Amino acid sequence: MKSKDDRPEPAAELRRQAEEIARKEAAQSSEDLESLSPEGIRQKLHELRVHQIELEVQNEELRRTQAELDAARARYFDLYDLAPVGYCTLSEKGLILEANLTAATLLGVARGALVKQSISRFIFPEDQNSYYLFRKQLFETGAPQACELRMMKQDETAFWANLEATAAQEADGAPVCRVVMSDITARRQAEQALRESEARLRAIVQAVPDVLLVLDEEGRYVEVLTARPDLLYTEHAALQGRQLGERLPAAVTEQVLEAIRQTLQTCQIQSLEYDLSIPKVGPRTFEVRLAPLDATLPGRPMVVLLAHDITQRRLTEESLRQAQKMEAVGQLTGGMAHDFNNLLAIILGNLELLAEQLQDPAMGSLVQEALVAVERGASLTHRLLAFARRQPLRSKRTDLNQLVASMSDLLRRSLGETIALRTHLAENLLPTVIDPGQFEAALLNLVVNARDAMPLSGQLTIETANYCLHEDVAHTRLYEVEPGQYVMLAVGDTGSGMAPDVQRHAFEPFFTTKEVGQGSGLGLSMVYGLVKQSGGFIHLDSEVGQGTTLRLYLPAVGADAGTAVETPSEPVRPRSGQQQTILVVEDESAVRRMAVRMLESLGYQTVEADTAATALAVLEATPQVAALFTDVVLLGPLSGVELARQAVQRRPDLKVLFTSGYTEAHLSRFSDRPAGSDLLDKPYRKPQLAEKLHALLDRGAAAESG
Numbered sequence: 001m002k003s004k005d006d007r008p009e010p011a012a013e014l015r016r017q018a019e020e021i022a023r024k025e026a027a028q029s030s031e032d033l034e035s036l037s038p039e040g041i042r043q044k045l046h047e048l049r050v051h052q053i054e055l056e057v058q059n060e061e062l063r064r065t066q067a068e069l070d071a072a073r074a075r076y077f078d079l080y081d082l083a084p085v086g087y088c089t090l091s092e093k094g095l096i097l098e099a100n101l102t103a104a105t106l107l108g109v110a111r112g113a114l115v116k117q118s119i120s121r122f123i124f125p126e127d128q129n130s131y132y133l134f135r136k137q138l139f140e141t142g143a144p145q146a147c148e149l150r151m152m153k154q155d156e157t158a159f160w161a162n163l164e165a166t167a168a169q170e171a172d173g174a175p176v177c178r179v180v181m182s183d184i185t186a187r188r189q190a191e192q193a194l195r196e197s198e199a200r201l202r203a204i205v206q207a208v209p210d211v212l213l214v215l216d217e218e219g220r221y222v223e224v225l226t227a228r229p230d231l232l233y234t235e236h237a238a239l240q241g242r243q244l245g246e247r248l249p250a251a252v253t254e255q256v257l258e259a260i261r262q263t264l265q266t267c268q269i270q271s272l273e274y275d276l277s278i279p280k281v282g283p284r285t286f287e288v289r290l291a292p293l294d295a296t297l298p299g300r301p302m303v304v305l306l307a308h309d310i311t312q313r314r315l316t317e318e319s320l321r322q323a324q325k326m327e328a329v330g331q332l333t334g335g336m337a338h339d340f341n342n343l344l345a346i347i348l349g350n351l352e353l354l355a356e357q358l359q360d361p362a363m364g365s366l367v368q369e370a371l372v373a374v375e376r377g378a379s380l381t382h383r384l385l386a387f388a389r390r391q392p393l394r395s396k397r398t399d400l401n402q403l404v405a406s407m408s409d410l411l412r413r414s415l416g417e418t419i420a421l422r423t424h425l426a427e428n429l430l431p432t433v434i435d436p437g438q439f440e441a442a443l444l445n446l447v448v449n450a451r452d453a454m455p456l457s458g459q460l461t462i463e464t465a466n467y468c469l470h471e472d473v474a475h476t477r478l479y480e481v482e483p484g485q486y487v488m489l490a491v492g493d494t495g496s497g498m499a500p501d502v503q504r505h506a507f508e509p510f511f512t513t514k515e516v517g518q519g520s521g522l523g524l525s526m527v528y529g530l531v532k533q534s535g536g537f538i539h540l541d542s543e544v545g546q547g548t549t550l551r552l553y554l555p556a557v558g559a560d561a562g563t564a565v566e567t568p569s570e571p572v573r574p575r576s577g578q579q580q581t582i583l584v585v586e587d588e589s590a591v592r593r594m595a596v597r598m599l600e601s602l603g604y605q606t607v608e609a610d611t612a613a614t615a616l617a618v619l620e621a622t623p624q625v626a627a628l629f630t631d632v633v634l635l636g637p638l639s640g641v642e643l644a645r646q647a648v649q650r651r652p653d654l655k656v657l658f659t660s661g662y663t664e665a666h667l668s669r670f671s672d673r674p675a676g677s678d679l680l681d682k683p684y685r686k687p688q689l690a691e692k693l694h695a696l697l698d699r700g701a702a703a704e705s706g
Helices: 009-035 038-081 101-107 125-141 185-207 250-266 311-357 361-387 400-415 436-452 471-477 500-505 523-533 589-601 612-621 640-650 663-667 686-705
Strands: 086-091 096-099 145-152 158-169 175-183 211-216 221-226 270-278 282-292 302-309 396-398 419-424 432-434 458-469 484-493 537-543 547-555 581-585 605-609 625-631 655-660 678-681
Touching: 086 101, 101 175, 125 145, 125 158, 125 175, 158 185, 250 270, 250 282, 250 302, 282 311, 311 361, 311 589, 311 686, 396 400, 396 436, 400 419, 400 436, 400 458, 400 484, 432 436, 432 547, 436 458, 436 484, 436 523, 436 547, 458 547, 523 537, 523 547, 581 589, 581 612, 589 605, 589 625, 589 686, 605 612, 612 625, 612 640, 625 640, 625 686, 640 655, 655 686, 678 686
Parallel strands: 419 458, 581 605, 581 625, 625 655, 655 678
Antiparallel strands: 086 096, 086 175, 145 158, 158 175, 211 221, 211 302, 270 282, 282 302, 396 432, 458 484, 484 547, 537 547
């Protein structure tokens, strides 16, 4: 037992009071005891013993209750003060009445210093409204409330907090609220990182692939992402768990499954392309890349499939290849036409000179037939030059409606009685600047081609319309044209149509599907070159068994635009020279000899040169030279145009006449040619040469006399 000195002060005081009472009662009891019998005394002693035992039991119960109270207080400290979340009791005005240690730690303030502080001082200014509404709704409704807002520690360190509160009352009935405060900064940061990751993923899906799929080794859809929902057969959810073969054609499915097998076996990226016809979208071409997925589930290998729609790129590449091919063919045909024109010039010139010397009519007839053949050859080279865009154009402002109307009788006769002609001419059609004669020939050519595609019967439609070519479309067409306003002339038939492989070659020179002897293959190529040279573009639309439509698009001009200067036709009048001296420069010796003979037969004196350097030396040594007659294209570093420029610098009065098998369009590339110079196309006739020279020399004489 504990001694008196070991007892706590409250217990010692109680003992003292009990002993005092006991002494008083003992004095009284002693008198009572004296009157008691022995049996009464024994009874009293028994009662005292029972009271003592009762007191000892009560003391033991009190000690046990105290121990339980101490344990409860310890548990309260653990559960309340050391809880992982902050607990606060707030008054109706938002003052902190109680707070646990965690709340104090979250706010960076000692717990004692928190009491009677307003919790709003720890809330971000921008989030004060959220806190006010949170507290207002709690006390007005009595229903539990929650909100997320930004709070600050005592040192102004910011953190995100989640507040959950319930309404309560103090012992005196004052309304309060119990608030649970949680630091959710890490969660908010993770959510922000997730949002950023999802945004990056969306950006990748939108920027790189049109379709992104995760597939298992059997070709089942595990995940479907796409920036182009129209490229999927159905909704995303309808594809989950489905097999490729349920949605794709068998050939494409097998191709992709084989790529999946190769990807998983080699762990290497696989690439392939396939064509697919998608409902409501049409035929598309896809470029596909497959890569093994690193984070695969156990026993279930998967791959990532990126499919990019390259339909437009393939069309663009095909258009570019076609344009490059046509340009190469144009350069080839232009060069061929130049060489043919040189040969024809030799034949034509010499035949003319020979015809002048012949006295026998029979021999003269033979020469005339040869001259006709040469003219036909010249026409052939002219059509080649039309395709190469090197033909001379006499362009002027033209109304296509009037051009079509003026040709209607001729077109009907060309079609025959079994083919109906329909015209749809647009009102208020804008004018265009073209060579009307060339386009009449081109339109007739298209009509004849359409007639041949409808041997039994059919209908031919000619249509005109205004057309606006937008910038984005102009860039995708790969036509060498600018966006803007165009005039469209369409010629459509109901004939046999063209297969795709025929369409790819339709505009190439000498390509024809007609039997030998029924077509040269130059008709459409001439139309193509004419439209391109006029600054427009051409579009072919054809389907086997459905007919063909050719649309010619020509640059439009305003209704008040001025008329382009039209080159007048050249009168052919043979005139004799006046013994002036002409310097003839030509690197082809046969062509040079022919030109010299023609000039001498016209009464001119001649000197010759085969290069520009030789010509400058001859000009220096022969001051009486009145005119320079030179080919545009010469062997050596100096062209005919550069020769003429230097010659005129030395002799400002010198007249210049160019000749070329490339024609005027080629010469127009040379911006520094001498002013007042003229051009004579090869092959030329003697009267044409005479007229050109007389015109040049007469202008010079008139200028001198003036």
